[in-house]
Amino acid sequence: MSTLTSTPDALAQRLADSGLRSTPQREVIYDVLLKKRDHPTADEVFARVKSELPTISLATVYNCLETLVQCNLVRAVNFERGPTLYCPNLRPHAHFHDEQTGATHDIDLPEGLLAQVTTILPQGYDAKSVEIIFRGKAQSAR
Amino acid sequence: MSTLTSTPDALAQRLADSGLRSTPQREVIYDVLLKKRDHPTADEVFARVKSELPTISLATVYNCLETLVQCNLVRAVNFERGPTLYCPNLRPHAHFHDEQTGATHDIDLPEGLLAQVTTILPQGYDAKSVEIIFRGKAQSAR
DNA sequence: CAACAAATTGGAATGGTTCTAAGGTGCAAG
DNA sequence: CTTGCACCTTAGAACCATTCCAATTTGTTG
Secondary structure, three states: OOOOOOOOOHHHHHHHHOOOOOOHHHHHHHHHHHHOOOOOEHHHHHHHHHOOOOOOOHHHHHHHHHHHHHOOOOEEEOOOOOOOEEEOOOOOEEEEEEOOOOOEEEEEOOOOHHHHHHOOOOOOEEEEEEEEEEEEEEOOOO | OOOOOOOOOHHHHHHHHOOOOOOHHHHHHHHHHHHOOOOOEHHHHHHHHHOOOOOOOHHHHHHHHHHHHHOOOOEEEOOOOOOOEEEOOOOOEEEEEEOOOOOEEEEEOOOOHHHHHHOOOOOOEEEEEEEEEEEEEEOOOO
């Protein structure tokens, strides 16, 4: 019931809240994101979903991902130029982009850090969101 | 002389350091970036440069911008999906993306903030760079 | 000034995403 | 029910930013 649940059917609920329908495509896409909590591209999601829904189209994958982003069930992330990554982690977190492997890791943020970072904004700036991106290398043994 | 100068000919120097030539195209592009310190796209740079160098090609603009980025004279920035923005501000700064106007503002960072933010990284993560992006609205009266 | 490397050019090609038009799906009112 | 209608999905075309390519041009060095 809370706003932070990621239960299987948070989806149906959230969609309904926005006056949208729960469809097989939307559900499978959301499941696929929850199951493997990495940062797939739309293409990658397309690939994963096809085994379940062989006739789904790439356009639908884009549509559904966009819908999930609207419903705040998924975050869209863009580093550098290149395909958008989709991230089902809803807790406040930063991203670490490993330049060797190309992998993206979530870094949980300590309580209050975002608030603190926001204090650097001069008067007149009203931030609705903050994104923190690290680039570098992560030790392989993790 | 110093690593932080942005004098007109820091360019020639930096290029030489990398074994590259100083060309009219590279110079005009760099000038154009220094003159109006905003966050133009390659296309926008192309437009601005054409009045000076009417026969320059878009490919050259991309090439030169890439060169400037390599030489650390310009930063390439990507918010959301969409064209890369080029930023001649070399001091450590965050970006504020005004969602109403689409404009991007530089926010200077207080001494030590990046170091501090970096401390949230768990062991084994070695960050070479940190990027902070705010989204929201900025008061128009600025 | 010849020869060679570096840089620029226009146009074609690419990759990710969005658009469009046509067809399905499922609830809702008669 | 069954008809209407809004919502969804689909395939493919279109789009846009960027990169690639092959052909010049420019500059430097021997």
